[in-house]
Amino acid sequence: MTPATTFKGRNVALFGLGGSGLATAKALVAGGAKVQAWDDNPDSVEKARAEGVPVADLSQADWSQFSSFILSPGVPLTHPRPHWSVDLADAAGVEIIGDVEMFSRERAALAPDAPLIAITGTNGKSTTTALIAHILKNAGRDVQMGGNIGRAVMTLDPPASGRHYVIECSSYQIDLAPSLAPTAGILLNLTPDHLDRHGTMQHYAEIKARLVAGSETAIVGVDDSFTVQIADRLMGEGADVIRISKQAPVEPGYFADGTALFEQRKGLKREVASLEDVGSLRGQHNAQNALAAIAACLKVGLTEQEIQCGIESFPGLAHRMEQVGWHGDVLFVNDSKATNAEAAAPALSSFSRIYWIAGGLPKEGGIETLHPYFSRIAKAYLIGEAAPSFAATLGAEVNYEISGTLATAVEHAAADAMNDRSGQAVVLLSPACASFDQFRNFEVRGDAFREAVLALGDVQPAGGKL
Structure with missing residues (x-):
């Protein structure tokens, strides 16, 4: 835990006592703050009270x-409108911040030289965060990873010189962290997301x-129009900007x-x-x-080797193009995290001979946008509520069956793939759907695929053959 020592002796209100909120409340108590915490869920309030957090109705x-x-x-x-607690704080002129801001203040007070790499973007945040933390740890560095992945940020060890922090940040966390100042800040990409919480793109x-x-150094993906504008603006303001692109040379x-993977400077790559x-x-x-990870790790002193x-x-990460195992030349891949068509596209683009398990609780738009990848699909195995609509979209273009359940889909896809003589067969769970019709969440769905x-x-x- 990182005790919130910068709040010692201060009266602090806190709303939201879920996992990260409860951890944040405990950090405030440990740091000597005078806390009043609350939640709209009575069970969360009682849990916090039982764990020693002072609770009081903030209304x-x-x-x-x-x-x-x-x-x-x-x-x-x-x-879509501020929570009632936000209205009360605004009316009283009280600053509104979050746990990442608290951590930023602790770092500034205790170890401002502690390397901090912060990662955001619409897609790829978790993989990039985990990759950077793995590279640093593999190189023998003292590493703490958390934020929007794994551990709540205030449960990490306190800032210390030489201790490296790798923090995934959601847009919600950034909105509540005005003094966030990473050594290397990463913005991967931007596509429409969470507009119900932010209003406009x-x-x-x-x-x-x-x-x-x-950030001291801004690492910005420039493969979409929004991030290009951000990179251009920051460079115009004199910031240290490193561009990354998965498509074309950048400088x-x-x-x-x-x-x-290449570096380009002064026309030389x-x-x-x-x-x-x-x-x-x-x-x-x-x-x-990987490009973002390279730029960030070089910034904090690692060698290319x-x-x-x-x-x-x-x-890799579980449920994100996770290699589960091999049967001869057949690879089994768990991409259960792909809960819509846009999220399934990267996996479909990565293989040429796919036995595709798809379906679940359908999202708006279905799989219409995946037409460019249909030629890669040897056969589709459709499950859950989306099966009939997905079948209608696949039509005569893709051979398919309605398997119904994940267990049946795995059994049939495996049998077909093992008879494939191309040497490139992949059984891919990339559902392009939510899981809630048959599973509690995408993790449970992915675990069921792995077990099957x-x-x-x-x-x-996986781990032996690549």
Whole structure:
């Protein structure tokens, strides 16, 4: 835990007592703050009380006594309308911040030289965060990883000189962190997302841009129009900007050409790393993630050799193009995190002979946007509520069956793939759907896929063959 010592002796209100909110409340108590915490869920309030967090109904509180209001990132700050606690804080002129801001203040007070890499973007945040942390740890550095992935940021060890922090930041967290100042800030990409919480795409982009704007070095993906504008603006303001692209040469910056990753400066390019035979980082989207990791790790002092070693040993993240195992030449891949068509596209673009398991609770638009990848699909195995509509979209273009359940789909897809003589067959779970019709969440769905694959027999768990 990082005790919130910068709030010692101060009256602090906190709303939102879920996992990260409760951790934040405990950090405030440990740091000596005078806390009043609350939640709209009575069970969360009682749990906090039982764990030693002072609780009080903030709707009845005297807000003039508070110096700060800590808002959990899941609670609406502006859209679709501010939460009632936000209105009370605004009316009293109390600053509204979140846990990432608290951590930023602790770092500034205790160890401002502690390297901090902060990552945001619409897609790829978690993989990039985990990759950077893995590279640093593999190189022998003292590493703490958290934020919007894994551990809540205030549960990490306190800032100390030489301790490296790798923090994934959602737009909600950035919106509540005005003094966030990373050593290296990464903005991967921007596509419409969370507009119910930010109102417009422009507002969403402005919030994301704050992370790199406050960075010592801004690492910005420039493969979409929004991030190009942000990179151009920051360079115009004199910021230290490194561009990255998975599509074309950029300068100054890093770009991908197939599996080769290059640096380009003053018109000269040189290869700095390779993704050849790195199965956990297949696809252009992962090339972007790797480029960001390279730029950030070089910024905090790693060598190219240390970075390449970390890339080659990166195991990947569960449920995100996770290599489950092999049966001969057949690879089984768990991409359960792909809960809509846009999220499924990277996996479909990464393989040429796919036995595709798709379906679940359908999202608006279905799989219409995946037409460019239909030629890669040897056969589709459709499950859940989306099966009839997906079948109608696939039509005569793709051979398919309605399998109904994931277990049946795995059994049938495995049998067909094992009879494929191309040497490139992949059984891919990339559902392009939510899981809630058959599973509690995408993690449970992915776990069920993994268990079904490993139960087939003669499957070599991933990690040996790439």
